[in-house]
Amino acid sequence: MEGSVIGMSTGGKRWCRTAQKDYPAILAVDAVGTVGKPGEGVVDFDVGSLVLFEGSFINGRYIPPVHPSGSSRHREDRTFDQAASVPLGLTTAALARFDQGSAGLPLPWEESGRGKFAGKPFVLFGGATSVGQYSIQLAKLSGLSPVIVTASPSNASYPRSLGTTHVLDRALTPSALLSRITHLTGGAPVEIVFLTAQLPSLEPPVSVLAPGGTLATVWPVIDDAKRAAAPGRKVVRVYGGANTEVTRRTGHSLHRRLPRLLESGELKPNRVENLADGLKGIAAGLKKMEKGEVSGVKLVVGPQETL
Missing domain, CATH: 3.90.180.10 (Medium-chain alcohol dehydrogenases, catalytic domain)
Structure with missing residues (x-):
């Protein structure tokens, strides 16, 4: 090459x-x-x-x-x-929601998965990160709406251009974030939250996630303490490796259509x-x-x- x-x-x-x-x-x-x-x-x-x-x-x-x-x-x-x-950013964003090891949603780059989730909210912490930018675009392909992301005010316009419906200041307190998200979703349960930015704790994303929902994160270590902080919710650590036995099917499907x-x-x-x-x-x-x-x-x- x-x-x-x-x-x-x-x-x-x-x-x-x-x-x-x-x-x-x-x-x-x-x-x-x-x-x-x-x-x-x-x-x-x-x-x-x-x-x-x-x-x-x-x-x-x-x-x-x-x-x-x-x-x-x-x-x-x-x-x-x-x-x-x-490659890595897109694959990480895909595996966070569409692989069986995470939320297992239908693959939106395949015709059978296009627009399947109209009216279902999606919340992303870190909308301006490399992975976050790809995650927004895949959410749009899935029909997820509203797409709510956190970012610094200086970066707010770019996530909107990719398909974000609402950008919240990443400096808001957890209680303020929960209040804003609840208002924007009309009280609809948030079943998928993706954390691509480093936060001091899991409190903000966990506070907006519905019981039984999935929190995907790129944090390198998800220990028992972090899982205990999200009772009744699934917490998965995502790395964009598409070459493992577990992730190969999703990875191959994505990259064939890339x-x-x-x-x-x-x-x-x-x-x-x-x-x-x-x-x-x-x-x-x-x-x-x-x-x-x-x-x-x-x-x-x-x-x-x-x-």
Whole structure:
């Protein structure tokens, strides 16, 4: 593959650690490039096709994708940088609601799942995060409504452009959030809440979730204490790995239809910020994230630009 670009997640203060000890090694998950020469037996990709994919790590070892995460023969409407924002963020958003390991809703990118949930509310904490932006768009495909998200006032307009119906200030207290959400839903039970932003506790999302509902979160650890804080509710931790035995069916279904979703405009990649100096720019990018200077965009790196 030629012209590779990798992405970095900006969904709150999320840091990646790996047990990798042998170098040189591939430490990125999201990647994009063009096909230089299809391998023997490959029929879905031509020379020059745009390919984006998500690999994974098992015991510190990089595992290539077992399926192509998407391709397009038309690159005019998107850049490498935008395409690099798609695989992990989109897959995480999908698995949070549509995989059997979470809420198990019908897949909205398949015809049988389109618009199935009109009138059912959805609440997302972290509407401007990379994962949050994809989650909003999948909620729109599902027909979920109203779509209520939290974000900083400075980022409120972008979630609305993706399909959000209401944006609430992320600084509101839990009681104020519950009051606003109850008003916006007309008292309809909120059966699905997704947490993509780091919060001091699970109190805000749990307070708006109906008994028996599902709280999906990208928090790296969901221990007994966190589950105890949500009595009568299902709490699941979501990681966007589409290559496991559990998630493979949902992941494959999504990525088979990804080219159509991108080309139709039903799915828009994240807004991105390119880091200068290729791989050398990663350290500076992490510093920006640590200082809270990255908001509403995904940082991307071009390895071939390394000086």
